[in-house]
Amino acid sequence: PDMMKQVEAGEKALDTDFPLEDKFEHLPDRPLPRRAPSAFLTVQEGCDKFCAFCVVPYTRGAEVSRPPERILREARELVERGVKEINLLGQNVNAYNGGDWTLAQLIWALNDVDGLERIRFTTSHPNDMSDDLIAAHGECEKLMPYLHLPVQSGSDKVLKGMNRQHTAEHYIRLIERIRAARPDILISGDFIVGFPGEEDEDFEATMDLIREVNYGQAYSFKYSARPGTPAAERSFVSAEVANARLQQLQALLTKQQRALQEAMVGQEVDVLFEKKGRLAGQMIGKSQHLHAVHVAGPDLQAGEIRRVRVVNSETNSLGGELL
Ligand code: SF4
Known part of the structure; x- marks a missing residue:
């Protein structure tokens, strides 16, 4: 009627409002396809850490976190589709700060999602293991007792060359605090051997750190230069030395992993x-x-x-x- 009055008065009448009633509401819901019980959910991308060997800050750019509401909505959808375990994914996931939430706050919100049974997250940087995240490992029922926390080297000199921005001592004390919060947590790590400038004593420091931490799982690699990264400009450790160190390091890690597995027998x-x-x-x-x-x-x-x-x-x- 208002538009008719406008036309009768010689004005143009145009209504661009969408109808309030959503026509798609009348369509029957299509069942969502089922998913495997364990799913990854990306919550963060990029990295601001600039480790000297890594291309992520150049290829993926600065750290960006997804809004928590969207992550929670997606998590509920995954659960509707049969997912029981969500692994929160990010290149530097524990730097998550979507909507000013910390990763721990996100984990606590996910803990309240009915039907979701398990929460994990990967990959983390030691400097972003905040107090609330450590506490969550001890208190949050659905957060699993497993943490992938790469250190790369046990030598402060090499850590400095890698621009990891922490010392071996800092990492070891951090693991102690995490284990104090969750004594049975299984620690997993990443190691690079043969990083430019790594000498025998640096490698021995890495072996000492591994003995001290006792890893249940680990990934280890011989350093290989990534074009465009600062470390690619430096002089290499010989392939022969790097290979020998890698074998020695992997033998120790395998021994630890097997021992921890064998300790599970009977449990x-x-x-x-x-x-x-x-x-x-x-x-x-x-x-x-x-x-x-x-x-x-x-x-x-x-x-x-x-x-x-x-x-x-x-x-x-x-x-x-x-x-
Ligand atoms: S923290 Fe991880 S992703 Fe970021 S630069 Fe270092 S190695 Fe790469």
Whole structure:
């Protein structure tokens, strides 16, 4: 009627408002396709740390965090689609600051999402392990007792050359604080051997740090120059020396990983089953500590979490029986 009056008065009438009623509301909901029980959810991208060997700050740019509301909405959608475990992903994930939330605040909000059973996050920088994140490891029920916290080297000289912005002592004390909050936490790390300027005593300092921390899992690499990074301009450790150091370091890490796995034998763990195993009737899943666990369970479904007694330790997995 208002528009008619405008036309009768010789004015142009134009209504560009959308109808309040959403026509799509009448369409039936399409069921969302099911997802595997464990999913990654990107919460942060980029990095401001500029480690001397790394291309991420150049290729991915500055740190950017996604808004927490969107992450929570996506997490609920993932849960509706069958996801039980969310691994929050970011190149420097513990620097998360979306909407001024810390990563710990985001984890606590996810802890309240019904149907979500497990939360993990990766990858972190030691300098961004804030007090609230350490406390969350001790208090947040759904945050799993596993932390990937790369250190790269145990030598302060090499850490300085890498521009890691912390010392070996700082890292070791940090691990102590994290373990005080969550004594059974499994620590995972990254190591680079043969970084430019690494001498025998620097390598020995890395071996000492590994002995002190005792890793349950680790990734180790021989340094290789990334074009455009500051370290690429420096003189290399010979390939022969770097190879020998890598072998020695990996032998120690493997020994620690095996010992921690063997210590699980006889213990009870909760396993989130993900897929069928190689053998008929076998199912494979992950424990809270991210150990792969296989059991005989022909009736088990992916997505079930079941109590399992660990009965043996193999090269990269544990064997168990359902309780
Ligand atoms: S903190 Fe990680 S992502 Fe960032 S520059 Fe260092 S190694 Fe690269």
